[in-house]
Amino acid sequence: MNPLSQYHPRSVYLGTSLGNILIVLIAFFVIVVNSANNRMRVPRPEFLPAQENVTVREGGVAVLPCTVRNLGTKQVVWRGTKDDQFLTIGKLTWVDDNHISLEYSKMQGQVSNWNLVIKHVTPDDEGIYECQITSRKGHTRYVHLRVVGPPISKPVISITGRRFVDLGDKIELKCNASGGARVADEMDWFKAGDKIDSNKYSHVLIEKYKSMETSSFISILIIEHSRLKDTGDYICRSSRNDIASLKVTVLHAETEQKRRGTENGRSQGTYQMKEGGKASSNTSSPSPNVIVILFCLYMVAILWNPHRRELS
Numbered sequence: 625m626n627p628l629s630q631y632h633p634r635s636v637y638l639g640t641s642l643g644n645i646l647i648v649l650i651a652f653f654v655i656v657v658n659s660a661n662n663r664m665r666v667p668r669p670e671f672l673p674a675q676e677n678v679t680v681r682e683g684g685v686a687v688l689p690c691t692v693r694n695l696g697t698k699q700v701v702w703r704g705t706k707d708d709q710f711l712t713i714g715k716l717t718w719v720d721d722n723h724i725s726l727e728y729s730k731m732q733g734q735v736s737n738w739n740l741v742i743k744h745v746t747p748d749d750e751g752i753y754e755c756q757i758t759s760r761k762g763h764t765r766y767v768h769l770r771v772v773g774p775p776i777s778k779p780v781i782s783i784t785g786r787r788f789v790d791l792g793d794k795i796e797l798k799c800n801a802s803g804g805a806r807v808a809d810e811m812d813w814f815k816a817g818d819k820i821d822s823n824k825y826s827h828v829l830i831e832k833y834k835s836m837e838t839s840s841f842i843s844i845l846i847i848e849h850s851r852l853k854d855t856g857d858y859i860c861r862s863s864r865n866d867i868a869s870l871k872v873t874v875l876h877a878e879t880e881q882k883r884r885g886t887e888n889g890r891s892q893g894t895y896q897m898k899e900g901g902k903a904s905s906n907t908s909s910p911s912p913n914v915i916v917i918l919f920c921l922y923m924v925a926i927l928w929n930p931h932r933r934e935l936s
Contacts, residue, residue, distance in 0.1 A: 672735065680745050682745060692736055693736075699714045703756065705754055722743075725741045752767070777803040780866075781800065783870040787870065789850050790850075792849050795874075800840055803839070807839050807840065816856050829846040831843065858872060
């Protein structure tokens with residue numbers, strides 16, 4: 625008798641089904657365990673793209689960027705490679721230097737900024753700086769700082785020239801715009817709010833030039849023969865909208881003569897020696913009022929004379 629005939633076909637089918645179920649359960653268990661492990665795994669920290677070359681003018685503020693994602697419990701450290709010195713550790717400034725600080729900000733998606741700030745930059749600050757994530761060997765990014773000079777001064781504009789001129793004399797005003805990040809490109813003149821051009825002011829000459837040595841823009845306004853109507857407020861305005869003003873007054877000739885007459889009047893009453901040794905007085909003749917008063921006094925004296933009464 626065949627031994628296999630002892631097994632019923634139904635029992636063979638049942639055993640195969642149980643085996644398949646067991647395989648499915650094992651596979652499901654493996655998937656659950658792997659999924660749990662993936663959820664428990666901490667993502668690795670990484671640097672996000674940022675500027676690697678920073679150029680700042682001497683005296684300015686340098687901001688060296690360093691952006692990290694998934695930092696977790698790690699720390700960010702800034703180090704100067706020139707002197708191999710730690711500058712910041714985490715949010716703490718490590719060096720005793722008031723012009724070095726850390727600019728920290730937290731963003732969405734486990735992203736944080738750890739920017740190194742250097743104020744009042746000098747040429748000695750130029751070099752390579754290292755932003756590093758602790759506990760990860762070789763997890764470093766470098767930022768190169770370049771310092772250019774000289775420092776930028778504040779924009780300054782001024783007008784120089786005579787405030788008072790005699791009628792017919794020359795008027796010459798000089799406007800100088802200097803300082804700032806760049807030299808002005810143009811400059812305009814105004815009188816009482818009206819722009820001075822060759823059409824309206826044909827007697828006015830304007831010269832302009834740049835001085836690279838002093839980093840300034842200079843414009844000179846010239847009126848060879850001044851007129852009374854040239855009196856007024858003169859304004860110069862640069863292309864950077866810097867403004868300066870100066871009031872010019874043209875003096876009339878009669879005003880000048882009166883001024884001289886007053887000075888001569890003060891000297892009247894002095895004496896000068898003429899030829900022959902006789903002194904002459906520059907005093908003016910008595911006024912008519914004085915003559916009338918003297919005549920009246922004389923008549924009163926005659927009328928009240930006592931000898932005249934006795935004769936009568």
